[in-house]
Amino acid sequence: MSTPTDAPVGNSPYADSSGSFRRQGPRFADRIVAEPDGEGQWPAEPGRYRLVVSLACPWAHRSLIVRRLMGLEDAISLAIVDPLQDDRSWRFTLDEDGVDPVLRYRYLEEAYLARDPDHGTENGVSVPALVEESTGLLVTNDYPQITIDLGIEWAKYQRLGAPTLYPEGLREEIDAVNEGVFHDVNNGVYKAGFATKQARYEEAYTALFARLDELDERLEGRRYLVGDHITEADIRLFTTLVRFDAVYHGHFKCNRQKLAEFTNLWPYARDLYQTPGFGDTVDFDHIKRHYHQVHTSINPTQIVPLGPEPSVWLEPHHREELGGSPFGADGTPPEPLDGPLRPLPPLDM
Incomplete structure (x- = not known):
């Protein structure tokens, strides 16, 4: 999700001339799959990708849930951005020195620019985003496909008892x-x-x-x-x-x-x-x-x-x-989390 920031009162940056909201679709629709066989497909490999999310964003929240249900925490690392944005959109200001410890970026926009140097913030910097750790390149921000692929294409690395979220x-x-x-x-x-x-x-x-x-x-x-x-x-x-x-x-x-x-x-x-x-x-x-x-x-x-x-x-x-059961007849729940994903400091008074 990419959201407007600091817009003038009475104006929505996402509304067209008719007054209707218009959502930008994902621009980078590559996929991470078990067996790549063409352009725009990347191999599902543990330790290769970093999932960047905002805990505020409902579109990113989907991928966080699926990653956890599938037990992919050890296979795909996680970065959580600040819920507040500036004119460069999502930022890593919750991390030490404001830099993501793996990607070494201050802004998620940097991964977009690494993939496409002509990509400006006006084109949208959205979460969830999967980024290749070694190169810092954005792989995909295709939020509907990301969760389906996490549930299917990463089957080899999923936990025992993971549910089938998209049964044929x-x-x-x-x-x-x-x-x-x-x-x-x-x-x-x-x-x-x-x-x-x-x-x-x-x-x-x-x-x-x-x-x-x-x-x-x-x-x-x-x-x-x-x-x-x-x-x-x-x-x-x-x-x-x-x-x-x-x-x-x-x-x-x-x-x-x-x-x-x-x-x-x-x-x-x-x-x-x-x-x-x-x-x-x-x-x-x-x-x-x-x-x-x-x-x-x-x-x-x-x-x-x-x-x-x-x-x-x-x-x-x-x-x-x-009736029914959350994880299916043979499914089991994921292990409990150790604590909150990313607490925030108190609000300024």
């Missing part, structure tokens, strides 16, 4: 669910939040809640969106849901109701949050600071709200009564 027999249904979720929910909250015309905002708002109502109904008698265990569809929806009440409800004006007021989506989201690999990769501090302090066109005071209370995510959900 369910791919058509998963793709159909993902298509609607992407346009109306994942991207829909941005369409509402960055719209600069009332009509465009209302269109996005209406489509968002129509889709959420449909998903709420779909989840009434089933634990997961597709099949009887977690798939790509659940991961892609979760990263928006977990940010909904903390950010999108107020900051992006998606305020018909809170996630916590949905009959089925709310316990479904809590079920996922309480599943290893999901809640332990969520950082509400990073999330709230990024949206409320970077999007100055929406929140010029940069005040970061204190709520909601994160402990509500740990309340019983009772979704296990619907």
Whole structure:
């Protein structure tokens, strides 16, 4: 995800002349695969690549969850950027001396420029990004494909008991669910939040809640969106849901109701949050600071709200009564994390 920084009040850098939000697609769509057989394909090799993410970004959060579910922590190293950005976008200011210890970069933009010297910040510097450690070259920022490939192409290096997130027999249904979720929910909250015309905002708002109502109904008698265990569809929806009440409800004006007021989506989201690999990769501090302090066109005071209370995510959900299992019949959970991924210093007073 690449987001606007320090935009003038009343103007969205991502809105077109009609007032509609427009998302840039991934420009670097190379793939890391088990057996490369053509241009734009890189070999899946442990220790070769570094995954760069923001804990604030829902698109990057997907890759963090999949890396953890697959047990690829030792195969692919992890870099976490500052949730705040400047005019060069994502930066490594959380690391000692503001330099990533592996890539030796101060800005993720440097990996983009190493790949394409003509690539400017105006073309987007987005996370997640996979970077070759030895050369510092950006390999791919193709966020939809990254998670699928982590689940399939890295099979040789995955942990025992890793789930199958994109099973062949369910791919058509998963793709159909993902298509609607992407346009109306994942991207829909941005369409509402960055719209600069009332009509465009209302269109996005209406489509968002129509889709959420449909998903709420779909989840009434089933634990997961597709099949009887977690798939790509659940991961892609979760990263928006977990940010909904903390950010999108107020900051992006998606305020018909809170996630916590949905009959089925709310316990479904809590079920996922309480599943290893999901809640332990969520950082509400990073999330709230990024949206409320970077999007100055929406929140010029940069005040970061204190709520909601994160402990509500740990309340019983009772979704296990619907059957199914998170990791499939033969799957197991990943090992617990040692602690928070990247704590932030206190907010300046």
